[in-house]
Amino acid sequence: MARILILGAGLAGLGTALLLARDQHQVTVIERDPDGPPPDAGDAWDDWQRRGVNQFRLPHFMLPRWWHLMRTQLPEVGQALTAAGARELNLIGMLPVERRGALQPGDERFDTVTARRPVLEAVLSPAAEAAGVTIRRGVAVTGLTTDGSTRVTGVLTAGGTAISADLVVDCGGRRSALSSWLQAAGARAPYEERADCGFVYYSRHFAGELPAARTNLLHSYDSLSAITLPGDNGTWSVVLATASGDKALRGLREPARWHAAVARYPLVAPWADGEPISGVDVMAGIEDRHRRLVVDGSLVATGVVAVGDSWACTNPSIGRGASMAMIHAVLLRDLLRETDPADHEKLARRFDEASTRVVEPLYRATLWNDQHRLAEMAADAAGATYETGDPRWPMSKALFAASLADPGLARGYTSLTAFIATPDEVFAGPGVVDKVVALGMGAPRYPLPGATRAELLAAIG
Numbered sequence: 001m002a003r004i005l006i007l008g009a010g011l012a013g014l015g016t017a018l019l020l021a022r023d024q025h026q027v028t029v030i031e032r033d034p035d036g037p038p039p040d041a042g043d044a045w046d047d048w049q050r051r052g053v054n055q056f057r058l059p060h061f062m063l064p065r066w067w068h069l070m071r072t073q074l075p076e077v078g079q080a081l082t083a084a085g086a087r088e089l090n091l092i093g094m095l096p097v098e099r100r101g102a103l104q105p106g107d108e109r110f111d112t113v114t115a116r117r118p119v120l121e122a123v124l125s126p127a128a129e130a131a132g133v134t135i136r137r138g139v140a141v142t143g144l145t146t147d148g149s150t151r152v153t154g155v156l157t158a159g160g161t162a163i164s165a166d167l168v169v170d171c172g173g174r175r176s177a178l179s180s181w182l183q184a185a186g187a188r189a190p191y192e193e194r195a196d197c198g199f200v201y202y203s204r205h206f207a208g209e210l211p212a213a214r215t216n217l218l219h220s221y222d223s224l225s226a227i228t229l230p231g232d233n234g235t236w237s238v239v240l241a242t243a244s245g246d247k248a249l250r251g252l253r254e255p256a257r258w259h260a261a262v263a264r265y266p267l268v269a270p271w272a273d274g275e276p277i278s279g280v281d282v283m284a285g286i287e288d289r290h291r292r293l294v295v296d297g298s299l300v301a302t303g304v305v306a307v308g309d310s311w312a313c314t315n316p317s318i319g320r321g322a323s324m325a326m327i328h329a330v331l332l333r334d335l336l337r338e339t340d341p342a343d344h345e346k347l348a349r350r351f352d353e354a355s356t357r358v359v360e361p362l363y364r365a366t367l368w369n370d371q372h373r374l375a376e377m378a379a380d381a382a383g384a385t386y387e388t389g390d391p392r393w394p395m396s397k398a399l400f401a402a403s404l405a406d407p408g409l410a411r412g413y414t415s416l417t418a419f420i421a422t423p424d425e426v427f428a429g430p431g432v433v434d435k436v437v438a439l440g441m442g443a444p445r446y447p448l449p450g451a452t453r454a455e456l457l458a459a460i461g
Helices: 011-022 041-047 064-073 075-083 117-130 178-184 247-253 255-262 321-336 344-381 392-403 407-417 423-427 432-440 453-460
Strands: 003-007 026-031 087-090 111-114 134-137 141-146 152-157 162-164 167-170 191-196 199-207 218-221 224-230 235-243 281-283 287-292 304-306
Touching: 003 011, 003 152, 011 026, 011 117, 011 321, 041 117, 064 075, 064 111, 064 321, 075 111, 075 117, 117 134, 141 178, 152 167, 178 304, 199 247, 199 255, 235 247, 235 255, 235 344, 247 255, 247 453, 255 453, 287 344, 304 344, 321 344, 344 392, 392 407, 392 423, 392 432, 407 423, 407 432, 423 432
Parallel strands: 003 026, 003 167, 026 134, 167 304
Antiparallel strands: 087 111, 141 152, 152 162, 191 287, 199 235, 199 281, 218 224, 224 235
C-alpha cells in the first residue's frame, strides 16, 4: 500500500484520509493549525479555534448527497455524528404537507444529517485516527520536494524538514498554495481560472427550539436570498446573501438592521427568534476558482493531486462544496485501487480525466446558477426585470414556482437542492416540462411572500 500525505485536516482532508486508510494505505494528514478538537465534540463550537479556516464558524449544511456517501462509504462516521448531536432530517419532510403531500416510498433519498463545522470536524478527526490515520498538527507546509524533475516526492515544512510520500493529496481548500509551490519547484504553472464569486453573506447562529416553520433551505427574493440551516444540538443559522456590489444593503452587517430585514420575510422571520450565539458574521471576497494540473494536454506535475476546494471552489450558499469534495475523494480512492502511485504519470492523467468527467460538470452547473442569480440581483437593484437568452434560467425559475403547487415537482426541485439529481434528469421525467410550463411560467418572479426592494431598503434604513 502507498504512503500518502494529505495536506489539510478539514472536511475534505479528513474524509479523504478515512477513505484511503480503510483501503490500508499509510495515511498522514498535515495540518498547520496547532490545536485538535476537544474530547467532547459538543464543546467544539465554544472551545476550538481553527484560525487557518476563515469559514470555521460560518454556517454549514450537509446535503443528502454528502450523507449518502457518508453512510455508504464511512458508516462509522454517521453513527458518531448522530451520537454527537448532529440533526437528522429529511428535506421533503421540511416542506409544508400541503405542498409535498404525504410522505412516499423513496423519500428517504432526501434524508441527511447535519451539524456546525466545528462539530463535524470534531467527529471526523478522532474517526480518522481510529482508522489508523496519523494527524500532525501545527506543521506548516512551505513547498514541495521533487525527484529533480516534475515528479513530486513529498513536502517541505516551515521547520526545514522534508516529509516524503508516494502521493501528496492537496486538501488545502480555498487558500491552497499549490500553484505557487509547483512553480517554486520548477514546474509549469497549473491551469487556473478565478473570479470573485460576486456574493456577500450576512449570517447569524441561534440556539433554542428549532422553529416549527416548514420551508425550503434557500429562498430567493427581490435583491437577496435567505438561507435557513438547521444545525446540531438545538442550533441553526440564518444567512442573507446579497450581491457584493449592492452597497445599499451593506447595513445588514449591523444586528438591528439584519433583524429588521429578516422580519420582512414571513417564512424566514421565525428562524430569528432563538437565542443568538454569534454576532452577524460577514463573509465576502470569495473566489470561484478551478485548477487543473494538465495544461494543453501536458501534465504540470505528477505525484500530487488536488481534491475538493483545492481543485475547484464556488459560492458556498447552495452548500455543494462538502459533497463535491466527497465525490472527488471517492474517485481518488477508486482510482488508487487499480493504479499504483508508482505509475505516477498514469495516475495523474487518469485522475484529471475522472475529475473533468465527473466533478467538473457539477462545478460548471453551480457557476451557471450563480451567474444568472447575480445578474438577476443586479436587475433588481436597478428596478428592472432580468432577461436572458438562455431558456434554462426561466425554466429553472418556473420549476420552483410550479413546485409550490405540485408534490411531484416539489420532489423534483428538492432533488436539485439535495444535489442528488441534475436539471436534465429532472426535466426528463414524464410530463415534467408540460407541468412546469403550465404551473410555473406565469408565476411572479418571486412567488414566496417577502419584501420588495423598496420595502427592504425602508426596513434597514
